[in-house]
Amino acid sequence: MARRVYLHIGAPKTGSTYVQNVLWHNRDRLAESGILLPGSAVAHDQAMADLRAASWRDAEVYWTWDRLAGRARDWSGDVIISNEGLGAATAEQAARAVRSLGSAEIHVIVVGRDLWRTFPSFWQQSVRARGGWRFEEFLRAVEEGRCEVFWENHTAGRMLRRWGELVPAPRRHLVTVPAPGSPHEVLWHRFAGIVGITEGRYELPEPTPNPSLGAAEIELLRRVNRKLGDRYPLRTPYRRVVHRHLVDAVLRRRPNELRFGIGPDRADWVRDLAERQISELREFPCQVVGDLDELRPARSTPGGSPGAVDDAHLLDVAIETIVDMLGHAEALSDAGEHQPPDAFTRLRHRAAGGVTRRLRRAIRREQR
Template sequence: MSRRVFLHVGAPKTGSTFVQNVLWDNRESLKRAGFLLPAGRKEQDDAMADLRQAPWRDPDGRCTWDQLVEPLHRWAGDVIITNEGLGGATAEQAARAVASLRPAEVHIIVVGRDLWRTLPSMWQESIRSRSLWSFEEFLRAIEEGRHDAFWNHTANRMLLRWGDLVPPERRHLITMPPPGSPELLLWERFAGVVGIPDGLCEIGEQSANPSLGAAEIELLRRVNRALGDRHPHRMPYRRVVQRHLINPVLKSSKNDLRFTIGMNRAKWISDLTEERIKELQEYPCHIVGDLGELRPADMTEGVSFDQITEKQMMDLAVETIIQLLGYADELHRQAELSRGDMLARIKKRVRRRLPIGRV
């Protein structure tokens, strides 16, 4: 049976892509050192959706939660399961997950981030997952208590649902370093919790999960609205819109208009932050970092969406079409090269099987 299992349950937009990239890029080195990442990245995502019985789970998903966990009982070292979607599990689903991992020593890892940066990022993530609402509608839903899905992915609630299932010394809250911190600090904090030795993992240039600019995310929101019932959430949308519009085109666009929460909500954010910090100060857990990092480092005004002009939107739409044409042409060129390479290999094999003197 596994010695320890580290469940990294979220939250989204807290550097999870960076941490996961390092882990998966160094999977074999970690395994040799006694740290197992079970199944694969996609399979862990499938298992998360199965555990949550999410209506948007992939019907072709290749891994259930039970299938993910079963081989762990034959592994004698440590295990790392990492998926930020786990943070949205109900108390019952979290309890089932933890129970399925025993008698291993289960640890819960949660990452917290300041609300000033989290709210715009979480709204943008919802748009990149097929949502239609404006940023103002998103904020108002949170203010009015109509958006539990957001709060369920915050450190405070994740610790109550997941952390309460294990002893205090196995609950780990990592605070996300503020802007300007050393780029590897988040990884160093995570590795320290798990016990990954310094230097074990090679960390090259990591592909991040960059935010889109104000105009780009508004264009995507309008595309989502125009899609209607086509490419529904979650997998059909990922396979088409994420793969062919967001990742290759919008992420490489200018993204020069940045947006933030308006200063009219600065006091609201500050008050909420102090409430969260007070709750966490009273909650028994292992804190890695500083709760003060949950306070916004720089509450400055950015672009609001009503400041984006229709000319800016039209210019971006035209540029996006141009980039899509280039992307489509590159795909066609790669397909032709692949087809030519395949035909050459077939001809070579045919020639090897023909009798001497035959062409």
């Protein structure tokens, strides 16, 4: 039975990818120190989708939540399970997850980020997950109390209450994302300190680039999503086609010169929300790693709404995107033509060659 299990449950866009990359990069070293990362990053993602019974989950996958929890229970030391989608689990799903880990000492780790950066990130992620609503529509929905999914799935307070109520206060951990411009190692050291990972023993790889799309690029993707109709309705097909060939291969590589953000007209509103959030977190019993003051908006984001991008500029970006996608398609085609045959293909050709030789010998015998 595992001694301790650390559930790193989110929130999304709070440096989770960087922390996870460091963890998986050092998986063997962690195991030598008695800390298990069960399965793989894909396993954690599949188990999260299974736990949440998400509508977009793949019907047939190897890793379910029960399988991952079983691996955790079989380990005699400490275990880390990390996926930013776990924080969106319902109270019942979270309770099931904790129960499934047996008598292990469960710790819940939540990471919080200031709202000024979180609002644009949430909306962009929703578009990159096949959403089609405008940025202004999203902000109005939040203002009017019509977007509970944002607060439930992307804010530390709601996650801490759902998951934190399942464990004693000393095992609830809130990590704050450092202010813009801080060294990326700061977030890792905060996380590592909770888990008891000794500094200096582990390699810190450079952060994997995951740039935000510019105003024109995200607006182009939003309009493409609206035109897709019922094509690629689930997460895996959408990622396999749209993410791979449009977002990752082209849009993320563009200069993305037009930035976007909330804008100064909503600055006071965001500051008020931030103060309310900080006040609630101060009152909730948990272990804060970092500083709640880092949840205050640090600075304004330059640029306006993606919806304000004029059609002429958007047309130029669309044409350039098509040209870049043609280059991407050509590279894939060239790679396929020069790729050496796999083992199955070689065996098939060898078998076909043998059959041909035997037929030729048989024909020659008949001719004699």
